[in-house]
Amino acid sequence: xxxxxxxxxxxxxxxxxxxxxxxxxxxxxxxxxxxxxxxxxxxxxxxxxxxxxxxxxxxxxxxxxxxxxxxxxxxxxxxxxxxxxxxxxxxxxxxxxxxxxxxxxxxxxxxxxxxxxxxxxxxxxxxxxxxxxxxxxxxxxxxxxxxxxxxxxxxxxxxxxxxxxxxxxxxxxxxxxxxxxxxxxx
Amino acid sequence: xxxxxxxxxxxxxxxxxxxxxxxxxxxxxxxxxxxxxxxxxxxxxxxxxxxxxxxxxxxxxxxxxxxxxxxxxxxxxxxxxxxxxxxxxxxxxxxxxxxxxxxxxxxxxxxxxxxxxxxxxxxxxxxxxxxxxxxxxxxxxxxxxxxxxxxxxxxxxxxxxxxxxx
Numbered sequence: 001x002x003x004x005x006x007x008x009x010x011x012x013x014x015x016x017x018x019x020x021x022x023x024x025x026x027x028x029x030x031x032x033x034x035x036x037x038x039x040x041x042x043x044x045x046x047x048x049x050x051x052x053x054x055x056x057x058x059x060x061x062x063x064x065x066x067x068x069x070x071x072x073x074x075x076x077x078x079x080x081x082x083x084x085x086x087x088x089x090x091x092x093x094x095x096x097x098x099x100x101x102x103x104x105x106x107x108x109x110x111x112x113x114x115x116x117x118x119x120x121x122x123x124x125x126x127x128x129x130x131x132x133x134x135x136x137x138x139x140x141x142x143x144x145x146x147x148x149x150x151x152x153x154x155x156x157x158x159x160x161x162x163x164x165x166x167x168x169x170x171x172x173x174x175x176x177x178x179x180x181x182x183x184x185x186x
Numbered sequence: 187x188x189x190x191x192x193x194x195x196x197x198x199x200x201x202x203x204x205x206x207x208x209x210x211x212x213x214x215x216x217x218x219x220x221x222x223x224x225x226x227x228x229x230x231x232x233x234x235x236x237x238x239x240x241x242x243x244x245x246x247x248x249x250x251x252x253x254x255x256x257x258x259x260x261x262x263x264x265x266x267x268x269x270x271x272x273x274x275x276x277x278x279x280x281x282x283x284x285x286x287x288x289x290x291x292x293x294x295x296x297x298x299x300x301x302x303x304x305x306x307x308x309x310x311x312x313x314x315x316x317x318x319x320x321x322x323x324x325x326x327x328x329x330x331x332x333x334x335x336x337x338x339x340x341x342x343x344x345x346x347x348x349x350x351x352x
Contacts, residue, residue: 005319005331068244068276150246150333155326156238168325 006153006166012060017084017092020050020058026185029060029161031149034077034099035070035110036157043100045174052178056185061096063145064157072110074142079115081138083124094122192293193305193320200225200309201291205282206265213258213280216313222255222339223309224332227294227302229323231263231271231281239304239326244277246329253336255308260284262301294320308335311343 012018012027030046032039050059063080065073076099084092098118102109112133119129132138149159153166160167162184170176194200200223204214215223228239240259243250250257260282263271268281289295289302296303306327308317317335321327 005327066241066245068278069241146245147249150249150329153328153330155242155328166328 006161008152008161008164008166010148011164012058017061017089017096018058019060019093021055022058024056024058026053026057026181027060027161027163028057028181029062031062031064031145031152031154031157031159031161033063033065033070033073033157034080034096035073035103036066037103038156039158040100040103042158042171043097045172045177048174049177049181052174053181053185057181062149063142064149064154064159065142065146066157072115074139075112075133076110076115077142077145078133078136078138079119079129081141082129082132083119083122085132085138086124086128087122091123095119095124098122193303193318194292194307194315195318196316198315200307200313200315201288202313203286203288203291205260205284205286205288207280207282208269209265213282215258215309218256219313220311222253222311222316222336223307224250224255224257224336225292225307225309226257226259227284227289227292227305227307228259228261229296229299229301229304230261231267240271240277240281241275242326242329244275244279246333247278249329249333250336253340255336258282260288260302262287262289296323306332308332308339310339 008029012029030042050057063077065077067074080092080095083095095118098121099110102118108114116126116130120126152161160171162180167180169180200215202216204212207213226243243257247257257279259279262284265283268283272281284302287295287302292307294303294305304321304323304327306319307315310316316339317331319327319331
């Protein structure tokens, strides 16, 4: 049995949350967890890296909430999907940024009350998001993203894939991360 | 670099063992006959990469259980250490203390370090290794290979066993 470990599957599609041009030579996929401190750190590195690459990179975010370690992570992921369904992709990315920016405000900074507040700030109707969380409307969507990560060989959060291959290098340094993307672009 | 030539290969009967999981409890591999076992050797409790690997498997546990598979983590740490590690990371599967070391029989013992390699074995219900994988010690191998191996065991059982479902 041959196993190609660390290969992104399924490939990026219209189902994904995507920033950047569809014909960019580099596709960077992150499997992330909104309650994961390492992901919050990556969130501070990524804008600088993506800025350097400009139009040559598109960035994709997929959910990989580690619910046993991070009790609010699954609802945070579901809340971002609820916002995306209501107000579209711009809303998703605003919600994504708000959750990472506020992650370390306090122990309760990603509880349902806060998620609903951020959803309002991201342009969604807070009461609709509250209903979606209570009804687990996006539970399956988030679970399916998580399982695609498991299938792709995600081995912790964040895990990055550059053009479909798991990235084992250093994402904490803007220079090193940008260099890896540069080499994939050529 | 890991020596990939000595790790036990698919088709080999899995060497049986009985190892402590807590100071007064042991786990015996052959007790799991009839269902698959995932044996995950890792170098040490507490090191950040290991934590990630066991935390990941903890999150994927329900997928392993869909295949009726039992997951056993195994390292040279003692049962007290395992207990503290499992409690802190909220792990819902046993961690075995490999003081023998059993890892040597599986071809995944690092003699100089006195630790196990980072290696995975998927053993079928008959006690035969169906998949093995040796990872570079610093790289968490993820769970994709394990799930594929479990699916392949299921497919084999459905294809070959008339007693299935009887």
